[in-house]
Amino acid sequence: MDIKLSSATPxxxxxxxxxxxxxxxxxxxxxxxTRTVRDTHVAYGGKEQRDRRHLLLPALQGLQERMGWISExxxxxxxxxxxxxxxxxxxVATFYMMLSTRPRPRRVLHVCDDIACxxxxxxxxxxxxxxxxxxxxxxxxxxxxxxxxPGAHATLNEHHGAWTTSPCLGLCDVAPAALLIEAGQPVVxxxxxxxxxxxxxxxxxxxxxPDDVLAAAPRTTATADSPPDPLTTQIGGIGPLRLLxxxxxxxxxxLDAYQKADGYKAMDKAFTLGPEGIIAELNxxxxxxxxxxxxxxxxxxxxxxxxxxxxxxIICNADESEPGTFKDRVLLTGDPFAIVEAMTIGAYAAGCSxxxxxxxxxxxxxxxxxxxxxxQARAAGLLGERVMGRDFAFDIEVRRGAGAYxxxxxxxxxESIEGKRGEPRNKPPFPVQHGLFDQPTVVNNVETLANVxxxxxxxxxxAATLGTDQSAGTRLFCLSGHVKQPGVYEVPMxxxxxxxxxxxxxxxxxxxxxxxLLGGAAGAFVRPDEMxxxxxxxxxxxxxxxLGSGVVVAFDTSVNIQNMLLRIAQFFRDESCGQCVPCRVxxxxxxxALIRLSKKKPLGGMRTELALLEEIGTAMKxxxxxxxxxxxxxxxxxxxxxLNLYPA
Amino acid sequence: xxxxxxxxxxLSRPSTIPKPVIELIVxxxxxxxPEGTTILGACQKLGIEIPxxxxxxxxxxxxxxxxxxxxxEGARVLAPACSRTVEPGMVVQTRSERVNLTxxxxxxxxxxxxxxxxxxxxxxxxxxxxxxxxxxxxxETVAQPVLVDNDLYIRDYAKCILCxxxxxxxxxxxxxxxxxxxxxxxxxAHISTEFAVDLPTSACVYCGNCIAVCPTGALMSKREWxxxxxxxxxxxKQTSTDTVCPFCGVGCTLTLHVQDGEIVKATxxxxxxxxxxxxxxxxxxGWQHVQNGRSxxxxxxxxxxxx
Numbered sequence: 001m002d003i004k005l006s007s008a009t010p011x012x013x014x015x016x017x018x019x020x021x022x023x024x025x026x027x028x029x030x031x032x033x034t035r036t037v038r039d040t041h042v043a044y045g046g047k048e049q050r051d052r053r054h055l056l057l058p059a060l061q062g063l064q065e066r067m068g069w070i071s072e073x074x075x076x077x078x079x080x081x082x083x084x085x086x087x088x089x090x091x092v093a094t095f096y097m098m099l100s101t102r103p104r105p106r107r108v109l110h111v112c113d114d115i116a117c118x119x120x121x122x123x124x125x126x127x128x129x130x131x132x133x134x135x136x137x138x139x140x141x142x143x144x145x146x147x148x149x150p151g152a153h154a155t156l157n158e159h160h161g162a163w164t165t166s167p168c169l170g171l172c173d174v175a176p177a178a179l180l181i182e183a184g185q186p187v188v189x190x191x192x193x194x195x196x197x198x199x200x201x202x203x204x205x206x207x208x209x210p211d212d213v214l215a216a217a218p219r220t221t222a223t224a225d226s227p228p229d230p231l232t233t234q235i236g237g238i239g240p241l242r243l244l245x246x247x248x249x250x251x252x253x254x255l256d257a258y259q260k261a262d263g264y265k266a267m268d269k270a271f272t273l274g275p276e277g278i279i280a281e282l283n284x285x286x287x288x289x290x291x292x293x294x295x296x297x298x299x300x301x302x303x304x305x306x307x308x309x310x311x312x313x314i315i316c317n318a319d320e321s322e323p324g325t326f327k328d329r330v331l332l333t334g335d336p337f338a339i340v341e342a343m344t345i346g347a348y349a350a351g352c353s354x355x356x357x358x359x360x361x362x363x364x365x366x367x368x369x370x371x372x373x374x375x376q377a378r379a380a381g382l383l384g385e386r387v388m389g390r391d392f393a394f395d396i397e398v399r400r401g402a403g404a405y406x407x408x409x410x411x412x413x414x415e416s417i418e419g420k421r422g423e424p425r426n427k428p429p430f431p432v433q434h435g436l437f438d439q440p441t442v443v444n445n446v447e448t449l450a451n452v453x454x455x456x457x458x459x460x461x462x463a464a465t466l467g468t469d470q471s472a473g474t475r476l477f478c479l480s481g482h483v484k485q486p487g488v489y490e491v492p493m494x495x496x497x498x499x500x501x502x503x504x505x506x507x508x509x510x511x512x513x514x515x516x517l518l519g520g521a522a523g524a525f526v527r528p529d530e531m532x533x534x535x536x537x538x539x540x541x542x543x544x545x546x547l548g549s550g551v552v553v554a555f556d557t558s559v560n561i562q563n564m565l566l567r568i569a570q571f572f573r574d575e576s577c578g579q580c581v582p583c584r585v586x587x588x589x590x591x592x593a594l595i596r597l598s599k600k601k602p603l604g605g606m607r608t609e610l611a612l613l614e615e616i617g618t619a620m621k622x623x624x625x626x627x628x629x630x631x632x633x634x635x636x637x638x639x640x641x642x643l644n645l646y647p648a
Numbered sequence: 649x650x651x652x653x654x655x656x657x658x659l660s661r662p663s664t665i666p667k668p669v670i671e672l673i674v675x676x677x678x679x680x681x682p683e684g685t686t687i688l689g690a691c692q693k694l695g696i697e698i699p700x701x702x703x704x705x706x707x708x709x710x711x712x713x714x715x716x717x718x719x720x721e722g723a724r725v726l727a728p729a730c731s732r733t734v735e736p737g738m739v740v741q742t743r744s745e746r747v748n749l750t751x752x753x754x755x756x757x758x759x760x761x762x763x764x765x766x767x768x769x770x771x772x773x774x775x776x777x778x779x780x781x782x783x784x785x786x787x788e789t790v791a792q793p794v795l796v797d798n799d800l801y802i803r804d805y806a807k808c809i810l811c812x813x814x815x816x817x818x819x820x821x822x823x824x825x826x827x828x829x830x831x832x833x834x835x836x837a838h839i840s841t842e843f844a845v846d847l848p849t850s851a852c853v854y855c856g857n858c859i860a861v862c863p864t865g866a867l868m869s870k871r872e873w874x875x876x877x878x879x880x881x882x883x884x885k886q887t888s889t890d891t892v893c894p895f896c897g898v899g900c901t902l903t904l905h906v907q908d909g910e911i912v913k914a915t916x917x918x919x920x921x922x923x924x925x926x927x928x929x930x931x932x933x934g935w936q937h938v939q940n941g942r943s944x945x946x947x948x949x950x951x952x953x954x955x
Binding site for chain 2: 003004006072075085086087088089090091094095097101404421426428573574575576577578579580581582584585586587588589592596603604612615616618619621622623624625630
């Protein structure tokens with residue numbers, strides 16, 4: 001296909017950044033700078049080149065990481081290398097919030113202002129930056145009605161950083177948190193927690209060496225070689241830890257250490273059990289997906305196993321972006337080999353030949369650790385053509401997100417890996433039949449996979465004795481906000497909310513709980529009188545709430561919950577992919593209604609406004625393509641109905 | 649005389665092997681349709697009307713507008729009739745309370761954010777579902793200046809409901825030019841060329857097939873737009889005549905829309921086997937020579953003379 005590109009050409013740095021992801025071009029046909037005689041006789045490209053379309057996002061990320069933004073010349077080079085029409089690549093580049101299509105400083109601080117960080121003072125940090133540094137970088141793209149007005153763009157200054165607000169960074173245990181990205185070779189990516197306004201200013205200041213600034217940092221994770229993750233505050237639980245047993249105690253960068261701590265024992269046993277045997281154990285253990293939808297993992301694997309089409313894929317969904325969730329980060333950074341092993345078992349059971357770990361772009365350390373673990377496993381023959389010397393070929397690739405909550409949706413993740421905009425697909429057809437590259441695909445959350453190993457080792461029946469009949473096993477909960485010891489806690493399902501909060505040291509802040517958000521932005525609010533709520537699927541369902549992704553954000557009496565609702569509404573508006581009308585417009589109308597309510601200026605009176613909000617919410621729930629729109633009203637509805645936040 | 653074997657493009661190739669059939673119930677009526685039929689197809693067979701905006705028989709369904717949603721018994725959420733294929737024993741409600749509410753809200757959301765003044769059939773649809781977009785009060789819209797960057801067609805994205813049809817027609821469903829795509833995200837998602845460059849700079853070949861599928865008039869030929877600006881566009885005075893495009897040997901069917909004795913627009917029928925509604929730059933825009941040198945009054949006088 002001929003593609004029409006502008007005359008802008010890449011700089012040598014941009015060329016190198018893209019080539020680092022795609023390999024060097026073979027000829028002038030695919031972006032090479034020299035033309036040989038042979039080039040005039042042989043045509044390269046065509047289908048072979050278009051089949052590499054899935055590398056579009058990594059190539060754009062390469063530019064972003066090296067240059068700090070995607071220039072027209074660099075962009076053209078990517079299109080040329082992959083034969084992607086520029087309009088389509090533009091659609092992809094403008095979809096992901098961590099990619100910038102306008103010039104901006106190399107150093108950008110992404111300051112989380114989402115619910116958990118907001119409860120711990122993020123707004124003061126942002127206000128201070130606004131007042132004493134600069135306005136935040138605009139979100140949105142060039143062209144269209146959402147374009148920021150000229151002059152609103154931060155000035156390009158190589159020596160000073162810029163900052164931007166960010167949705168939940170998954171660092172809620174060390175809130176308020178930020179992510180510093182300094183483009184270059186190599187790119188510097190630093191997650192940092194418990195930040196103050198002064199510290200944030202220091203990070204953005206002129207010419208300061210990030211290393212010096214970070215030396216004075218409250219909490220920072222700098223490199224992959226500093227085990228355990230210094231950001232992980234608290235690990236705990238009731239009863240023996242099954243999912244967290246190695247986190248914090250076994251070196252996550254050493255395969256040896258992992259193997260000494262029961263690593264790859266489950267894989268050994270899995271080979272003895274065979275695919276059907278493995279699935280039978282999962283079914284006996286009644287393992288349900290931990291990402292939020294709670295679908296039977298055994299049934300999912302079985303459905304893929306029985307498909308005839310090949311190849312089949314297994315995806316580890318590590319796009320953990322639900323506000324208040326950070327358990328997957330803790331697993332990925334604290335026990336990466338376990339995820340590699342569990343994916344290998346899944347691939348063996350379901351007949352998959354290739355795996356992808358899709359890690360959200362805001363988790364640099366998790367991506368490094370997973371890549372390291374995969375490389376180590378491959379070198380030891382635990383991945384590759386013959387896994388553990390058997391007639392079973394399997395390998396895993398790390399893909400990083402680029403700032404899009406929606407890509408954690410199980411079909412949007414396919415689109416993103418395929419190099420497209422992360423727009424969810426309509427279901428059916430389901431991923432087990434038509435998933436990644438239209439092939440049968442298993443998609444499992446990180447925590448779900450982490451469950452596989454103890455189930456295989458303990459036996460499914462024994463594993464099912466933990467928890468309740470309908471909600472078996474243990475579960476990770478992410479406690480943040482106003483608890484004394486924020487962190488990840490593993491408890492058997494059926495533990496009460498009160499017990500869980502007590503485990504985290506009880507309520508901090510003012511010492512009195514106002515309410516807690518259970519399950520994340522797509523979850524629901526619970527009242528202080530509900531501490532006896534048993535955390536199981538059946539009990540939460542009966543109470544009209546949800547476990548979601550295991551989030552508990554506690555809010556003390558100092559928090560303005562109406563403002564939190566506004567932040568949740570803003571989150572859904574910002575993260576809607578924009579594909580379907582109920583979600584694209586509904587999330588905006590919902591936010592507008594909440595703004596009117598919080599200003600005490602309801603349209604047509606409180607009753608009318610709440611009824612309107614309810615109708616918007618119902619249409620989003622019933623009419624949206626995917627779970628984002630379907631749950632965008634859930635937390636807000638619960639605040640209205642369960643907390644009586646806007647008494648009529 | 650017909651030459652069925654000469655049909656170049658067929659929307660659905662007749663197969664010699666009959667497809668298995670599926671029985672389902674729609675609004676209490678039993679219906680039997682071939683496997684792979686959509687709920688919309690089953691409804692059409694029954695004569696049940698389903699509103700659609702982003703669906704077109706010549707494009708792959710994208711199910712994004714959600715105005716065609718129906719209630720499938722046992723399902724947690726509503727299903728898009730345009731793309732959901734039928735399953736044995738399916739029980740479908742097309743006008744349940746839930747369906748009506750979502751359709752109403754979808755129309756209200758679109759009408760409150762977009763200028764639907766030139767969208768055919770929208771006003772009737774809004775009346776039918778009791779949509780009252782004004783209940784959202786003063787709210788965010790996609791209002792923006794109209795883009796006039798060439799002599800052939802304009803882009804008024806204040807009227808765009810993001811149905812993806814133009815992107816599909818420009819891309820792999822029809823033209824394979826890929827000059828436009830959806831860019832941005834969420835409420836700020838919009839149709840754009842790369843870096844929002846103007847059309848002459850983009851890969852656009854001015855086939856105008858995007859105009860042909862646009863359901864709201866966001867994409868419109870410059871001639872039609874000019875006439876509308878002047879207040880001289882009057883569809884009730886227009887006649888349409890099918891002819892064959894004179895430019896090349898393909899022989900595309902051309903529908904000439906004539907107002908006051910003057911050609912004001914050229915289209916091609918969707919059900920035409922050769923074009924399936926598509927034309928090229930010449931067919932769609934290259935008709936001015938027919939009336940060059942003759943004033944509209946003269947043309948009108950010509951038209952008034954009985955043949």
